[in-house]
Structure formats: C-alpha cells, structure tokens
Amino acid sequence: MSAGEILRAEGIDKRFPGVHALHRVDLDLAEGEIHMLLGENGAGKSTLLKVLSGSVPKDAGRILLRGRPVEISDAHDARTLGIGMVYQELSLIPGLTVAENIFLGRWPTRAGGLISWSEMADRAEGVLGSLGVQIDPRARVRSLSVAEQQLTEIARVLALDVQILLLDEPTSALSDRERDRLFGLLRGLRGKGVSVLYTSHRLGEIREIGDRVTVLRDGRKVGTLPVAEAPEDAVVRMMVGRDIRERFPKAHVPIGDPVLTVRDLHAGGLLAGVSFTLRAGEILGIFGLRGAGRTTLARALFGMTRSTRGQIVVNGKEIVITSPEQAIGHGIGYTTEDRREGLVPMMGLPPNITLASLDSVTRAGVIDHREEQRVGARLVEDLRIQPPTLARPVKYLSGGNQQKVVLAKWLASRSRVLIFDEPTRGIDVGAKTEVFHLMGRLCGLGVGLLMLSSEIPEVLAMADRIMVMHRGRIAAEYGRGQATQEDLLRCAVGLAGSRATEEA
C-alpha cells in the first residue's frame, strides 16, 4: 500500500450474459484525489463503479480499503465503509419530497420513532445549501427538472459524509453554471481529504478537475496517468485503441434509386419539418443528442407516433402510416433502441424471427410450423446465431446474439427500408463488428438503412451521409468523410448548422 492510498481494486472481473464487462481490472484511489475514469460507452466504467458501490456483485477480484480486504455486497455495506455513489440513472422516488429522498431510509427521528420532519427539512436545506443550489426541500421530486433531480441525488450522497465518492456521469444533465458549482464542491471535498472517482465522456473535464486519469476499453484497463501527462489526443487514442477500419467494416455498395423520401415531416410535437431522401444501398446516419428528435423521427416513420404534417414517399408512392402494421406492409422495419422491445423472451428462435412476417408462414390464419422452422433455421445459420438451438427461449442468448435475432426478424420480413436505432448499444465489440458486417450485406441487397446513433465514431465510419438533428430539425448534413467529431457535436448542440443556413 502506497502512501495516501485509500482504495485499491485488484483483478475485478465481471461477466453479464453476452458481455465480459470487466477483465481483471486494477484501480487505485489516493486520499484526497479526483480520479477520472474514462472510456467509450460500454467500456465498463459504470460496471466498475457499481462493483465498488456494491450494487453489482463481482465475479472475481478483491477490494482493499486502507489496505484491508473488504466485502461490499450491497449499498448498506458501501455506506458503512464510507463509500457513496451517484448513479447515472436517477434513483429517486418521485412521489416523495426532496428532503425525504435525501435522507431515504435514515430519516431523523425523535422519541417514539416518529420522524422529525422539521429536523429533516433543516438538514436537507443545509446539504443543498452547501451545493449552492436553490431547491425547496419540501418539493416533490416529481416536480423538479432533471438537473435539479441530479443535484438532489448528489446531495443525498453528500449527506452521508462519505470518504469515497463515486460519480457516474454526474454532469450529463447539468447546465454549465450548475456544473461549475459541482466542481467547486468537489474541489472543496478534495481539500477535506475525500476521494472522488468520476466517470465522464466529456474529455474537457479532465483538465478542469481531474488529478489522475484511468482509461478503460472493452472492459480492460488501458492505463492510469497523471492528468499532466495525459493530453487529450493521447487519451482519445487510449480510449479508441483499435484501427478504425477493422472495427467498422464498411462495405462499398453502389447506391441506387430513392426508397424513402420524407418531406417536411412534423410529428410528436417535436419534429418540425424534417426532409430527406434515402436511397437503396445507402446508410444514412442520423446523429443527435437525447431529445433532438431522432427516435421521434423513427417512430413517426414506423407509425408509432402520429405525424401531423408532411409527406412520406416509399418506392415512388406517397403513403400514410398510422401503425407499425402498415409500416411493415410498406416494407419498413425498425429495430428499437432497447433490444428488449424487439424480442419475446420466452419464445424460441423461429417464432421470434417470423414475428414481423407471420403472413408468409400462415395459410388462412393457420401457422405452417415446418415452413417457420425452415425460415428460422436458415437465418440462424446465415447470421451464425449462437447457440443454434431453435427451441431455446431467446432470453438465454447473449446480447449480441439477441440483436442478431432482431435483425433476422427484419431480414425475414424482406424490408426495403430499415431503421436501426442504436444498433450496437450494449453488445460486445465482436458482436458490434458482426452487426456492421450485416449492415453492409443489407446494403448489398438494396436495402436503405437509416442508422440512428449517438456513437460518433460509429456514425462517421459507417454512414454514407450524416444528418445531425437538433430540436426536431435537421441542423446539418454531411457527405461521407466531410465531417469531424467536432462538427457533429457543434451542430448537435445548436452551435452550427450547414443545411439550415443553406436553405434559409
């Protein structure tokens, strides 16, 4: 144990079904330091924090606190050891007040076990005050903005007087001012000897607040560096690692006639005049931040959100889509952002694969089981879905194989237009590459792909054209190789727009 070390994790290993999330990861945390944990989505940052906070059990490895091995098997253990965590997903109870949430499970009591409401409100006010925020402790969490909820969450952990603070992307919902406040507070805590382990995807934050940086990639630790020795581009290289071409196999396919044309589409109170054309064999990437309207666009095209204005033209014919059934009838397929929305977990492979094309395996309402097995077996073989046990419920498959089942479903339906919403979320690197290969094959078959993604490298590498959405509009459009990571981000936050200005 080196001087000033408070926490050491050794050989932490964790597998989820289908993903080896952490490969024997080591990490040490010094007393009074702010340690940045960086990595791409799916690199294992959140999992590591959850192991340290006891909300996810580790498969192997050990954790030492001030040199002594400790077991952290739930949030209570973590709290007893002085470890507090702010989760990325909000974990507040919406129906309770801010104060009740801050002291959840540890409400101050007075004689007779009754809760002392006034003491609780006072203490909550104190904690919130130290954060420098104006939130009424008596307000219900439901009525707060996302940023206020995030701050409440942070206040809840601060109220625990922790020695080690784990923060999972705490700034994603905060404004710049709130973020500066939080940073000021973290520096104050550091001054008092509190150690902070902090994940972020904003590289700019490293220099602003970090003392040391640890980079994870595909569940492995790449290295730990003092911030002074970690220039931004070096960190990016550590995060990305592999050669781009190897990770993103891009098939070069001749681009054909338009398969889908959208003009001035308004929908869901968010889309405000979206127009574009998708051609056969083309991958059109759509990038945008959460709430920019990407998913609304997909849902409108698929008949799940009603469009209020605009034209949708498929194969030269203007159509109206009011249900997924109709969309599928017009040859449109949609893989949702959440893979679980695409599968029936207890069903085997063939019924899941034919779910969107039941007509092709039914005669007069009666299912042709033999034909269904044949279609299922062919696609399982073709997409190398593992294990190829047809009768096994799909819930036992790994994430990547589940995603392949979803894709098989749309292959079976012979869609001409496929909308992929975050097609590689939560799957292993190897499975990602297979999904990209498959996208190339679909293009080769003349399918037009709409690829909705928040992974910039993936969009840059795979798309033939990229549209950036901002506030329900298309803020910019780039041809392949024209845009940089920076361009996409600037357009996505509304700082720039190529197409909007051209058309104005």
Add this chain to the structure above:
Amino acid sequence: MAQHRETHASAEAIAAKDTLGVSEAWVMKLLLRGGPIIALFLLAGYLSAVSPHFRTTSNFMNVLAQTSVTAILAVGQTLVIISGGIDLSVAAMMALAGSLSAVSMAYWGWSVWLGLPLGLAMGTLLGLINGLVITKGRIPDFIATLGMMTTARGVALLLTDGLPVPSHVTAIQLKAYLPPEIIWLGSGTVLGVPTPAVVAVLTALLGWAVLHHTRLGRCALAVGGNREAARVSGISVDRTKITVYAFCGFTAGVGGLVLTGRLNSANALMGDGMELQSIGAVVLGGTNLFGGEGTVAGTAVGALIMGVLGNGLNLLNVSAFWQRVVMGLVIIAVVVFDQWRRRRFGA
C-alpha cells in the same frame, strides 16, 4: 447452386439437431413442468388408497362431469392469461349466456337450434365487449372484467327475475321446459362418458389448436410475452386482445349451456366463484400468470386436480367449509412451488 444446397442442407441439419433438442426438452419439461401431473397422480393414488368408493368407474365419471364446467371456462381463461390479461367475468358471462339461452328456449319457444347458438353468441358478445372496453377504453383488464362480472350478473337477474329458468312454478303452470338436448348436454353420456366431459375435451382441443396452430395464438403469446415487441413487429395488440377476450366469452357461453343442462335449469347466480376456480386451474396448470407462456393441456390437468380434490374431500366427509380452506391453500402451495421451480431451474 451447389452452395445453396449446402446452406440448405446445413439448415436442415440444424433443424434435425433441434428436434433432438426438442425431445430432450420434452423430458425436461415432463420433469420440471410435470409438477401438476405428479400432484394429480399422488392425489388420486392417495384417495384410491383411503376411499374404495373413489376408485369406482362411476365416481371417476362423476369427477369428470363435475370438473368439466370449470375446465371449459379455464380454456378461455388460459388464452386470456397467456396474452397478459385476466378475466374475472367468466362465471358471470356464463350465467348470463346460459340464462338467456334457457329463457329463449323455455319461455320464448325457440328451438334448441336457435337457443344454443344464442347462448354462444351472447357469451362471445360479452367477451367482445370486455376486449373493446379494455383496449379502446384503455382500462386495466382486472377492472374492466370486474365491472363485467357485476354487470352481467345484474342483467341475468333482470332477465330471469331472480328465478330459475324454468322454475317449478313455470314448469308446472306454463309447461315451460328445456329441450331434452340441453339436458343431454349436461347429464347425458357419449359411449359411457359424460357429455360435459366430452364437451370439455372438445373445447380444450379447440383452445389447443387456436394457441398452437393459429396466427391468433401466436399473437397472444407474443402480446403476453412482450407487448412492445409484438407491437413493433406489426402485430395489432388491440385486435389480438379483443379476439382473445371474445374467445374467452365464447367458452363461457359453452360452459353456460353445459351447466344449464347439468342443473336442469339456468339461474342468474349459477357458477358463483367459478371465475376464481378457472384462474386456479390455469395457474395450477403451469401457465405464467403474467402472460407469454402456458398450455391448455396444463390447464386441463389443473382443472382435474381441483375436481379430484373436491371429490375426495366430499368422499372423506370433510365439511364444505373446510373444503374451501383446503382448496385455497392448495392453490397457494402449488403456485409457490411453481415459482420456486422457475427460479431454481430457470424454466
């Protein structure tokens, strides 16, 4: 071409390998899902040992006849529960459908060939209303069918004036009788087997065919297994639910006719509590109460367990009050076991 054949051949190989998987799965299923069947045999074995009367053929037929109405209701209930719903109104729909049919035949002079379809149509219509209220009114299945349960009983009471149809008085004064075909449906035999049991088996076969061989059954499994996935795959969740509830109403209609025949008359309050028995049979049969998986065969076994248990308790002179206690405890015990089995074996 050659390559195509090769792909095809290996696809076949996978399919062939899978049939092996299926047969293995069958053995596992029997061991794991066999819980209800094993329970049924243990129960029957015990009762045969302690009560000589239990193992007589006549008693066996009696059990079949007694079980049949619950079993018929449970077939529709199985499909509803698989599709992620629940129908509390099956017994009330049965009473209304049976009462209407009886009134038409005894008082309106309708022939059995009109009165029978009327009862079935009434049941189907009530089920259809359930489905429409749930999907178009966007209210929970539990609440909608709870409303139907009370409403249908009320309408049946209005229709029959709260009296049996035909009652003793009307039968004597007006010579209002039910046609003999109805009586046969409830108390006759086919080749020595009670007619109600035959009807129950036919209903179960129909339910099995719908569940495993039709688009509707597949849609019900998909909607119950993952509503969102079904929707995104172009399956109309509303249409599926409405059709499944209508089917459940239809089986309630069948149950109403059979029960009317068994009782020799219909009444608005008949089959009280049978909605819970039908749910009990479905759950005892291993159907997931949250939808997405289940079998009609399991439900039939579940209904038999309840029937054998009731019969055995009667033969052992257990008081009716205690019978209720035992029935309730058995349902809880079997479901606790089932949940444990699912967790333990991940089946």
